[in-house]
Amino acid sequence: MIKIKFFGAAGTVTGSMHLVRLPELSFLVDAGYFQGIFSELNAEPLEELRKVPFLFLTHAHLDHIGRLPILVKSGFRGTVITHRATWEIGRYILEDAFHLMEEDERLYDLEDLRRTFSLPVKFVRCGEEYSIGPLKFRVRDAGHILGSAFYEYEYRGKRFTFSGDLGNTGKPIVRDPQMPSKTDVVVVESTYGDRVHRPFEESVEELKEAVFSTLPNGKALVPAFALERAQELLYIFKGWEDSGEWPEDWRVVLDSPLATKILTEFLKFPECYDEEAYARFLRENPFRLKNLLITRTKEESKQLNHVRKGYVIVAGSGMLNGGRAIHHLKHMVEDPRNALIFVGYQAKGTLGREIVDGEEKVWILDRFYDVNIRVYTINGFSSHADRRELLNWIDSADPDTVILVHGEDEAREALKEGILERKRRNVLTPTLYDELEV
Numbered sequence: 001m002i003k004i005k006f007f008g009a010a011g012t013v014t015g016s017m018h019l020v021r022l023p024e025l026s027f028l029v030d031a032g033y034f035q036g037i038f039s040e041l042n043a044e045p046l047e048e049l050r051k052v053p054f055l056f057l058t059h060a061h062l063d064h065i066g067r068l069p070i071l072v073k074s075g076f077r078g079t080v081i082t083h084r085a086t087w088e089i090g091r092y093i094l095e096d097a098f099h100l101m102e103e104d105e106r107l108y109d110l111e112d113l114r115r116t117f118s119l120p121v122k123f124v125r126c127g128e129e130y131s132i133g134p135l136k137f138r139v140r141d142a143g144h145i146l147g148s149a150f151y152e153y154e155y156r157g158k159r160f161t162f163s164g165d166l167g168n169t170g171k172p173i174v175r176d177p178q179m180p181s182k183t184d185v186v187v188v189e190s191t192y193g194d195r196v197h198r199p200f201e202e203s204v205e206e207l208k209e210a211v212f213s214t215l216p217n218g219k220a221l222v223p224a225f226a227l228e229r230a231q232e233l234l235y236i237f238k239g240w241e242d243s244g245e246w247p248e249d250w251r252v253v254l255d256s257p258l259a260t261k262i263l264t265e266f267l268k269f270p271e272c273y274d275e276e277a278y279a280r281f282l283r284e285n286p287f288r289l290k291n292l293l294i295t296r297t298k299e300e301s302k303q304l305n306h307v308r309k310g311y312v313i314v315a316g317s318g319m320l321n322g323g324r325a326i327h328h329l330k331h332m333v334e335d336p337r338n339a340l341i342f343v344g345y346q347a348k349g350t351l352g353r354e355i356v357d358g359e360e361k362v363w364i365l366d367r368f369y370d371v372n373i374r375v376y377t378i379n380g381f382s383s384h385a386d387r388r389e390l391l392n393w394i395d396s397a398d399p400d401t402v403i404l405v406h407g408e409d410e411a412r413e414a415l416k417e418g419i420l421e422r423k424r425r426n427v428l429t430p431t432l433y434d435e436l437e438v
């Protein structure tokens, strides 16, 4: 008998953390941080998890690793099982998150963070099989971001699989998600359970159109998440340079200290690349355009205000709710020769969302500004599998029981219907702190 208790990402709430209890051992899958309107939940006690001996991490996004220092503060001293890329990128993500928090919202201190990265760690690789006593597990490539994994477990003849976040097929750098083996129970994300993405290549074409029509007379700002999206953009721009399309006097600027640190990690793990990225890597650095400028200081970032045209600036934050991107925007937003190109989701309540929704005047740092900049919203760059991909993935696992997590209620319900239309299965949609026996 397997018991699974949901400490996060059960339904609308973010912050994946699932406790698995077997008769002979227990373990956690992820330790994600609650974000946005749910952030108060991060303060809820985790003492119950203090003695859990193992934690499997699927990937380095904050909503999958962000509560780890809080867990450590509560006394957790278990062994972390993860891909090395997740652990190394995770350290940058957690340090960055810590420094972005206001002092009164910090639930742990630097000592807890240091202790987190002194935990015992077992690094695992995609495609390999391992065991802990009677528990066997296989690590598979989730194709979501660099180092992302899903786990297939087997315990005394019973098989169960945790998807983590699954990637979108056809996107650059990382491989497409692997299809799972036959299992009895699957715990699967449902973020885009109600949507089908446009093909990735179409979005790349839209990006090209936006950049190439702007740079002859103006600048383009691309707000981007520091993990994966920023590196993807450099990889795409470099591809245009390699094919001779990128004019020699145009420059790409990476203006994000976090994205720059993570970029060095990308070069350390070419084994996570898809075939095309790997072939490019063997020839040269696939992110390093000839005219790439990586800013080191705030001063260098400010210098960009004097540039009038021929620059595309990739900067954080991805939703314009902080970071260097808003400083650039302030200087660019009233000039219609410039472009603001969104390549990621814009959550409600962010400046990015206000602009996407068509506000004509927006408050940026010190005053209201007119939005004269040309705005492009490109939707196909998702790093999550869409409805069709999720359904195919679940079909491949062919489980008796499907447990849907990590999606808003509408997406989960829509995916549930889709699953049941295809085959009769037991589909469960737990809420926070539910415990299921499967």
Ligand SMILES: [Zn+2]
Residues within 6 Å of the ligand: 059, 061, 064, 144, 165
């Ligand atoms: Zn993720």
